[in-house]
Amino acid sequence: MTYTFRGGARQHVVCSTSPAARQRESQLKIVAGGDQLGSEMSSCYKLLLHGRRYRALALLTSNRCSSRSLSTGRAVQKDIIQDLENQFKAFRDKVTAAMPGSDWSPIELTRGLPPERADIVIVGGGVVGWSIAYWLKRRLMSRDALRVVVVEKDPTYSQASTVLSAGGIRQQFSLKENIQLSMASANFMKNINEHLGVLNEDPIDLQFNHSGYLFLASEASAHIMEENYAIQKELGAEVTLLSPTQLKERFPCLNTDGVALASLGLKNEGWFDPWTLLNAFRRKAMSMGVYQCFGEVTGFRCWTQNAETMDGDLLNIKRIKYVNVKMPNSLEYQPVECAVVVNAAGASSGKIADMVGIGHGPETSMAAIPFPVEPRKRYIYVVHCPDGPGLECPFLIDYSGVYLRREGLGGNYITGKSPEENEEPDCSNLDVDHEFFQEKVWPLLAHRVPAFESLKVTGAWAGFYDYNTFDQNGIVGLHPLVNNMYFATGFSGHGLQQSPAVGRAVAELILDGGFKTIDLSAFDVKRILCQEPMLERNIV
Amino acid sequence: MAASMLFQVRRHCALVPCLIVATRQYASSPPSLFNKFLFQLNQRFLEVEYLIRLSNWFKNRDVRRKNLIYDYAQKKYGVNVAAAYSILKLGGGFRFAGQTEWFRADSKGKFSFDFVNTPDSTIEEIDLSRTLINHAGLHNLTSQRKLRSLSVQGCPEVDDWFLAHLHVFSETLQELNISHCPRITVGGLAALQHLRKLQQLDISSLPQLQSPGLVHILIEEMLPHCKVIGAEYDQGLQIQTDSQEPRDADSLRHAQT
Numbered sequence: 001m002t003y004t005f006r007g008g009a010r011q012h013v014v015c016s017t018s019p020a021a022r023q024r025e026s027q028l029k030i031v032a033g034g035d036q037l038g039s040e041m042s043s044c045y046k047l048l049l050h051g052r053r054y055r056a057l058a059l060l061t062s063n064r065c066s067s068r069s070l071s072t073g074r075a076v077q078k079d080i081i082q083d084l085e086n087q088f089k090a091f092r093d094k095v096t097a098a099m100p101g102s103d104w105s106p107i108e109l110t111r112g113l114p115p116e117r118a119d120i121v122i123v124g125g126g127v128v129g130w131s132i133a134y135w136l137k138r139r140l141m142s143r144d145a146l147r148v149v150v151v152e153k154d155p156t157y158s159q160a161s162t163v164l165s166a167g168g169i170r171q172q173f174s175l176k177e178n179i180q181l182s183m184a185s186a187n188f189m190k191n192i193n194e195h196l197g198v199l200n201e202d203p204i205d206l207q208f209n210h211s212g213y214l215f216l217a218s219e220a221s222a223h224i225m226e227e228n229y230a231i232q233k234e235l236g237a238e239v240t241l242l243s244p245t246q247l248k249e250r251f252p253c254l255n256t257d258g259v260a261l262a263s264l265g266l267k268n269e270g271w272f273d274p275w276t277l278l279n280a281f282r283r284k285a286m287s288m289g290v291y292q293c294f295g296e297v298t299g300f301r302c303w304t305q306n307a308e309t310m311d312g313d314l315l316n317i318k319r320i321k322y323v324n325v326k327m328p329n330s331l332e333y334q335p336v337e338c339a340v341v342v343n344a345a346g347a348s349s350g351k352i353a354d355m356v357g358i359g360h361g362p363e364t365s366m367a368a369i370p371f372p373v374e375p376r377k378r379y380i381y382v383v384h385c386p387d388g389p390g391l392e393c394p395f396l397i398d399y400s401g402v403y404l405r406r407e408g409l410g411g412n413y414i415t416g417k418s419p420e421e422n423e424e425p426d427c428s429n430l431d432v433d434h435e436f437f438q439e440k441v442w443p444l445l446a447h448r449v450p451a452f453e454s455l456k457v458t459g460a461w462a463g464f465y466d467y468n469t470f471d472q473n474g475i476v477g478l479h480p481l482v483n484n485m486y487f488a489t490g491f492s493g494h495g496l497q498q499s500p501a502v503g504r505a506v507a508e509l510i511l512d513g514g515f516k517t518i519d520l521s522a523f524d525v526k527r528i529l530c531q532e533p534m535l536e537r538n539i540v
Numbered sequence: 541m542a543a544s545m546l547f548q549v550r551r552h553c554a555l556v557p558c559l560i561v562a563t564r565q566y567a568s569s570p571p572s573l574f575n576k577f578l579f580q581l582n583q584r585f586l587e588v589e590y591l592i593r594l595s596n597w598f599k600n601r602d603v604r605r606k607n608l609i610y611d612y613a614q615k616k617y618g619v620n621v622a623a624a625y626s627i628l629k630l631g632g633g634f635r636f637a638g639q640t641e642w643f644r645a646d647s648k649g650k651f652s653f654d655f656v657n658t659p660d661s662t663i664e665e666i667d668l669s670r671t672l673i674n675h676a677g678l679h680n681l682t683s684q685r686k687l688r689s690l691s692v693q694g695c696p697e698v699d700d701w702f703l704a705h706l707h708v709f710s711e712t713l714q715e716l717n718i719s720h721c722p723r724i725t726v727g728g729l730a731a732l733q734h735l736r737k738l739q740q741l742d743i744s745s746l747p748q749l750q751s752p753g754l755v756h757i758l759i760e761e762m763l764p765h766c767k768v769i770g771a772e773y774d775q776g777l778q779i780q781t782d783s784q785e786p787r788d789a790d791s792l793r794h795a796q797t
Contacts, residue, residue, distance in 0.1 A: 143586035190675065190701050194600075199592055200571045200579050210704040210731035238707070250736075266707045266734060270727070287582065288589060391726075391758040392733040409726065409754055 113334050114293040114325050118149040120510065121323050121338045123297050123352055124345035125152025127162040127274065127496055128488050130281035130290075131503025132342055134196070137288040139511050144289070149336060151325055153296040159430060161346050162278050162496055164463025166380060166405065166414055168271045168395050169497035170213040171237040172263060174228040174537040175473065178494070179235045180518045184501035186268035189277075195500075196280040198287045204280045206272040211406070212265030214251070214394035216448075221399060222260040224537050229263055238267040253389045254396075255450055264394065271395060271405055274496055281499075295325040298333060300341075300356050302482075313365045318356060318482045340510060342486045347375035347464035349489035356482050366529050367481055372470035373490040375427045379416055381437050382459035386411045387451045402444045412458065417441045432460040468492050471533035476505060477524035486510060487525055603697055606630050607677030618659040619683035625655075626680035632668035636661040637686050662686045669693040669717075675701045682708045691717035693742070700728025707734035717742040719770060724748060726755055733762050744770030751776035 114121075120136065122129045133148050140146055157163050169189075171182045188195060193203045217225040225241070232239050242262040247254060250264075286292055301322035307315050322335040345352045353359070353371035361367020393406040393413070404415045417440055419425065425433060437457060446453045468475065468490035475490040488506045491498060501518060508516045515521060522534055571579065582588040606629065613622035624643065627634045628651045633644035636658070642665075645651040655661075663684045674697035681687070687709050692698045698721045706713070713735050718724060725748045732738070741759065749755055752771030759768050 137586070140586070141590070143584070145586075194596065197596075199582055200575055205725075207725075207727060208700060209727040210700055211733075250733075267704050270704075270730075288586060390761045391730050391755075392762040409751070409758060 110327065110330075110332060112294060112327065114149050114151065114295065114336050115147065115291060116334065117337045118147045118291070119338065120146060120148045120340045120342060121336055122148065122150045122342040122344055123323070124343070124349065124489075125150045125282070125292065126160055126344065126346050127278045127281060127499040128346070128491075128502055129342070129344035130278065130285050131499045132344060132488060132506045133285040133290045133503075134281050134288070135503045135507035136510065137285060137290060139507055147291065148285075148289075149291040149293055149338075150285070151293050151295055151297055151323075153294070153328070155294040155328065157275075157278070159464070160278075161464045161466060163275050164380070164430075164461060165274055165493075165496050166271065166403070166416070167274045167496065168213070168269075168405065170265060170269050170395070170494075171232060172213055172215055172228065172239060172265055172269075174224075174231060175522075175534065176231065176235060177518065177520055177522055178473070178498070178536065179232055179237055181474075181498040181501040181505075181520075182494075183235070183237060183268060184504070184518060185498055188500035189272065192280065196284040198283055201283065204276060206276050206280075208272040209270045209406075210267075211271075211392075211394050212267075212269040214265075214396050215263045216247075216259045216396070216398050217261045217263075218258055218399045219260045225261050225263055228537060237265075239263055239265050251389065251392065251394070253449055253451055255448055257447075259399075269395070277496070277499070281503075293325060295327050295334075297323055297345075297352060297355070298326045299324045301335065302356065309366075314362075315365065315367055315481065316357075316361065319484050320356065320482065340484050340486065342488060342506065342510075344488045346466040346489060346495065347373075349373050349466060349487070350375075353479075353485075353487075356485060358479065358481065361481075369529055372528060373466055373468050373475070375464040376467035377425045377427050377430070377462050378418065378465050378493075379425075379432050379436055379460060379462050381415050381432075381441065381457055382407065383413050383415060383452070383455045384411055384458045385413060385452055385455040387454070388413055388449065389451070396448070398444065398448050400444045400448075402441055402448065404445065404449065413452075415441060415445055417444070427464065430462045430464075432462050434460065465493050466490055466495060470528055471535050473534050473536060474498070474502065474520075474523050475525055475528070476502060476520045477509065477526070479525050480529065603672050603674060604676075606672045607674050607697075609676065609679050614680075614683075617656060620662055621656055621659050623663060623681050623684055626677065627663075627666060627668065630668060630671040630673055630677065632666065632671050632673070634663045634667065635665040637664040642667075665689040667691045668695065671695055672697050673702075674698065675705050678702060678705050684709075685712060687712055689713075689715040691715075692721065693717050694720040696722060699723040700725055700731070703728040704731040707731070710734045710736055713738060715740045719744040719746070722747055726750070729755060729759060730762075732759070735763070738763055738766045740767050740769065742769045746770075749776070 122133055129150055129152070133150050136146060136148055154160055169182060169186060171179050171186070173179050173182065189206055189208060192206060196204055215225065229239060229241055240263070242250065242264055244256040244259050244262075247259065247262045248256050282292070300320045301324070302318040302320050305317045305319070307317045309315060320338065320341050322337055323341060324333050324335050326333040343349050343352050350371050350373040353373075359368060359370030388411055389406070391406075391409070393404075396404040400417075402415065402417045404413055406412070407414050417436075419436070419440070425436075434457070437460070442452075442455075466489055472492040473490070474492075474495070475487045477487060479485050479487060486506060486509065488502055489495075491502075495502070502520075505515055505518055505520050508514070527534060578588060578592070582592070608626075610622040610626055613625055617625075624634060628643065628645045631645055631649060633642045635642050636655075638661070643651065643655060663681075664686055665688060666681065666684075669691050670693065673692060673695055682705075690706075690709070690713060692702075698718065700723075703718070703724065706716070714737055716732075716735070716738060719742045724746050729743070732741070741763070743749075743752070743756070743759070746752065749771070753773045753775040756768055756771040756773060756775075760766070
């Protein structure tokens, strides 16, 4: 048998015995962690005394360590356990052979392992992923008609974009699809307790704050705002345009220098608590039988077929057979056999697409185009300003890119700005750059709202955008080269507000083969392969 | 009589108080036995989900019926008649502009259809106190561009989304009464900023407001021409002196040690 030492510090413990004895000892000893010999001993006792814990043995075979044994009596006991372990393993194999197709096992080796087989694996347990899971389950009439597994790598959601966002919802877009998605999502939130209420649980309170978005346009962009306004009106969004004098009258705290036109959302706009929405989706989906699994997707096993295009290019068409899910803090992984994979991994969905081999094809072919979603770091600052605007404070978006919204009633505000393309911060961590506020945000903010000339930064955090570098809009649909991977990602900052409607659209796409309520075919992956961007006409 | 007998039994038998305690309702509503049973089933069968949704549908049927959008009436008789009909159907009352008499349904919900004869008169005042109106039912009234006063006192279905929809009356609405509505929160009150003509607003007894006094001040700042009735300025304020004393005692103890 082979064994490895975990660290150099422990090697001296076993040096005085013969190789055979050392080998036996190494079988006796298991180390559950910790550097002290004492703790190793105590954990060893724990494992021996609690009969139920011997299953941990199986996990530790890969990194078994050695330390000194003091008694021989335990060796016999341990051998019995080793035998039992082998017998259990044989029993497990027998059971799986006897019942093919069932993933029931008499001994659960690791808690939280995903099931071995699933119909749909959703990669990414953010609000979009859970929304898709909910809508998939909702469409079906039987609990086991579809086995849906949601894989999330961050059990505490400490780095999830969903909960680190500012939580706004608006209808002031220029693309028809975006406006429709937001309006449908607002209607969903209006009746959220009918959709996501769970038996025996408290009703959901989203803490929705009905203050509209106020967009300010400069002379150069006023005509874009007028065009957008016409589209929004046509689709039924309730928005009004304000001239600088009207703006000054409505919001006396604003400085209207340089503002040529403003548009204010009247209904279905505002901000809410993202964590509540995420948890409501999660609670409901799990009550409907969706499997939740904490682990990281590390790879895919695919089946490949060659196909020839009209131009004579050879393409590899892939189909995912297995998703490898690695358990957190462990090397153990479980291949999940599945029919459909949904990539809702948000900021890391580019990485997931890379694992399947998207963008690795021969150059000048379609397969060489990488998936254009990457994480971008955005800072959000909490400032305290007792003299700032009160209850009437809208979600202000200036043409310079600075945004501002109220947080609670105590004179706290949330503010931030998207950095320029050439000065994007490093995305490897979530550290906040406070100089960015001093240099880029504050001067613009204080110019727009003079009350913010004196303020105190009370907090700040950073979160990831799932930034679509191609055209900053969502990507919803099936990838032509991987014919069972659906995408619902790349929303570049408005994924949270559109998640209820996007989940419904993806569920329709999977179960019905096409969009039924909102036609999102313009957001298909094909636009990336054909290089036809769907750009939002921004005022900012 | 029964109570005194119960007390006698209680004195003699030790089990009875235990039983009484066991059957007593908790302060917060615990799930009923039926609900617990349903919950167990729900963990195994998705069909229970449909049952629950169906039962909710039946529970909300009354609210939905009262808040139907009267499309047909709007087409056939005009928007004013449809609005008047929807108000009377809900059990509320209204007054046409230029008239003094109020149209109301009687205690049995019956009303006369005189308003059908005057399709051109618009509604000036609406009283929907203690009715089941919600944001869907408000659609019937949005055509009333001369509405001056609206009262939705004590309506259980009036929520923040209802208040957000009131912006359609921003040019005319002068009086608004939203007191005693159990579902209104501060997030919805922020939407009242669009009502620029508002002169009187009643926000008394809103149980969801955490600090009514502060909200009162903020609304007065937001709508400078509006008289706000209801919460006192100091309502919901916490007096600081109580929390100060133990802190002082703590610091003293730290100083001694």
